[in-house]
Amino acid sequence: MVQLLCSNKVYEKLKQELSKYQIEIEQDGGLVLVENGYGIPSGKLSVVFDAIDYMDVVKLLVSGVREDIHYMNTLTGLSDNKFAVIEPRDILYLEAGPEGMMAYTKSNHYSIKETLQYYEGIWAAKGFIRINKSQLVNLLHVKEIIPWFNSRYVLRMDNLAELEVSKMYSKKLRNTLKM
Structure with missing residues (x-):
């Protein structure tokens, strides 16, 4: 190809x-x-x-x-010993943590296989942006952006979770949102 x-x-x-x-x-x-x-x-x-x-x-x-391929338009996650196929629009954020990669929705969280870098690459056009070394956020689910000290921000999500944007990724967030 x-x-x-x-x-x-x-x-x-x-x-x-x-x-x-x-x-x-x-x-x-x-x-x-x-x-x-x-x-x-x-x-x-x-x-x-x-x-x-x-x-x-x-x-x-x-x-x-490759945007037309279905597997890139969905994510398969594991929760309570059951797999679920999730649309990107339903995901609030992805997080790399001690238990591996997790995808968070309004109602549940799912264990997933791929890396943050993988989803950052294929879902950037869908409104996902890296906010720190371990989190990728769906901007469609950001309820509030709160200025924080030292040129950082806190994002309050639809599920009321608060995620901190590191100083390194703050500039990219400002440029993306034209702030």
């Missing part, structure tokens, strides 16, 4: 990241990812990127090219 024209080091990194999303690498793929400095093939759709920005290319592919 995707052809790569890049250095061996970037090729290995891209190969590993793309495999997480079941995006296949082919010698004659329809879309060509070209590292800056390599020749751009004629007659093919190409995306040129700097080596340091290879993760941005993965995010672009995952959020755009």
